[in-house]
Amino acid sequence: MQTILAVDGGTYFHHFAYTDPRVAGFITKRVHVRDLGDAVLDDYDVVLLPCRIDPDALTPHGERLRAYLDGGGTVVSLNALGAAEFLPGIEVFPTEVNFWWWLDPAIDPGIRIRRPAHPLFDHVGAGHVVWHYHGSLTPPPGAISLVDVEGGGSLFYVDRATTKGRLVVTTLDPVFHHGSNFMPNATKLLYGILDWLANGDLGDAQAPTDPAYAFQVVAAVPGGCCAG
Amino acid sequence: MNKTCLFLRCQRDHNPGALAGRVEARHLSELAGLDLHGYGAILVSMLTDQISLAEHSGQLEAFLDDGGTLVFNGHVAHPPINGLGQFVPQQGRGIDSLTIHRLADHPVYDGVAAQDLTFRRGVAGFYARGHNPLPAGAQALNGLGPDKVPVDWVWQRPGGGTVLMHCGLDLWAFAGDPTTASRMAPQLLAWLYSDMQGNA
Numbered sequence: 001m002q003t004i005l006a007v008d009g010g011t012y013f014h015h016f017a018y019t020d021p022r023v024a025g026f027i028t029k030r031v032h033v034r035d036l037g038d039a040v041l042d043d044y045d046v047v048l049l050p051c052r053i054d055p056d057a058l059t060p061h062g063e064r065l066r067a068y069l070d071g072g073g074t075v076v077s078l079n080a081l082g083a084a085e086f087l088p089g090i091e092v093f094p095t096e097v098n099f100w101w102w103l104d105p106a107i108d109p110g111i112r113i114r115r116p117a118h119p120l121f122d123h124v125g126a127g128h129v130v131w132h133y134h135g136s137l138t139p140p141p142g143a144i145s146l147v148d149v150e151g152g153g154s155l156f157y158v159d160r161a162t163t164k165g166r167l168v169v170t171t172l173d174p175v176f177h178h179g180s181n182f183m184p185n186a187t188k189l190l191y192g193i194l195d196w197l198a199n200g201d202l203g204d205a206q207a208p209t210d211p212a213y214a215f216q217v218v219a220a221v222p223g224g225c226c227a228g
Numbered sequence: 229m230n231k232t233c234l235f236l237r238c239q240r241d242h243n244p245g246a247l248a249g250r251v252e253a254r255h256l257s258e259l260a261g262l263d264l265h266g267y268g269a270i271l272v273s274m275l276t277d278q279i280s281l282a283e284h285s286g287q288l289e290a291f292l293d294d295g296g297t298l299v300f301n302g303h304v305a306h307p308p309i310n311g312l313g314q315f316v317p318q319q320g321r322g323i324d325s326l327t328i329h330r331l332a333d334h335p336v337y338d339g340v341a342a343q344d345l346t347f348r349r350g351v352a353g354f355y356a357r358g359h360n361p362l363p364a365g366a367q368a369l370n371g372l373g374p375d376k377v378p379v380d381w382v383w384q385r386p387g388g389g390t391v392l393m394h395c396g397l398d399l400w401a402f403a404g405d406p407t408t409a410s411r412m413a414p415q416l417l418a419w420l421y422s423d424m425q426g427n428a
Binding site: 008009010011012013015016032034052054055056057082099180181182 | 238239240255274275278279280281304315317318351353
């Protein structure tokens with residue numbers, strides 16, 4: 001089992017997500033971002049940075065995060081917007097957030113799983129990445145996009161090329177929605193990501209892709225988004 | 229002295245359009261260095277670092293004792309002042325459990341239809357998904373679900389000052405809605421400023 005240091009930005013949704021017993025079971029230690037300087041990152045296999053954390057609180061730690069990555073560590077940023085200031089290789093573009101696409105079953109949100117054979121998807125269901133997203137990413141050279149939005153870039157990638165470690169970045173914000181008691185798919189995605197990080201195979205980001213499944217169309221999970 | 233509203237920014241580019249030009253925006257990290265006598269109200273966003281905010285409880289309670297108003301949005305995880313309790317998630321499922329009911333009139337909700345809080349584009353659940361417990365003596369404004377559990381309330385503190393609680397997305401986040409929900413942000417500011425003039 002991999003050990004996880006979960007950074008806490010002090011928001012209610014960080015608190016209520018991290019104190020959910022199922023989430024807490026995956027987390028080795030929780031640290032407020034202000035106390036991150038006292039944490040020894042190398043003591044953990046994974047450092048988790050939650051969504052909607054203030055980038056200015058993490059910028060002072062940029063060099064330490066880079067050194068941790070260069071030492072082979074894994075950083076997971078659920079906070080792509082603003083993350084370029086403290087993590088390497090991140091290029092993110094804001095997009096209009098569409099909370100409503102799922103109201104019309106005929107609409108295809110264009111989300112595609114690019115690497116169905118990646119170990120992440122042993123833990124995350126194909127429908128669990130299908131909801132609204134906050135921006136899209138251009139993966140740096142050598143990074144592997146796991147989830148794309150058709151014609152719009154990546155929503156979730158693993159970068160093992162920029163550093164000697166592993167940087168996982170997404171524009172989905174499951175901690176916010178799970179911690180707000182808000183959206184079933186966000187909860188499933190968060191549980192799945194954490195199960196992958198804690199118990200799964202992290203070392204196979206370059207998983208060979210079966211050509212027959214190179215490009216999988218993902219269907220929305222009815223009732224999984226929002227409420228009512 | 230004319231007082232103004234202090235908006236506690238959570239990120240450097242956190243500038244809600246509905247508040248632009250009507251509030252003084254300062255990052256939460258600046259709070260300790262601020263003389264709060266110049267402000268009649270403090271606006272707290274749902275994105276706030278509540279762990280850091282709670283460290284300023286003495287400063288916030290002194291501000292309230294002096295007659296100030298605290299507007300709090302979001303779920304309480306780390307109570308910033310005495311008398312506030314931790315968020316309780318809504319029980320039950322479906323639209324009934326997420327329906328908003330008006331319990332008392334208040335200038336912030338003047339002309340705001342409860343239905344426009346319950347539904348956005350026909351979807352329930354954006355406005356509130358649980359409640360922050362009502363302090364003794366507080367007035368419930370809007371209730372949630374069949375039990376009409378108060379999710380919005382106004383509390384005249386025994387020690388002085390007023391707390392306006394909204395247990396959900398920031399009230400000013402609805403300013404662009406094509407419904408009566410858009411009335412909340414301007415009416416909130418109007419209420420705060422008229423209250424300051426009344427206390428001058």
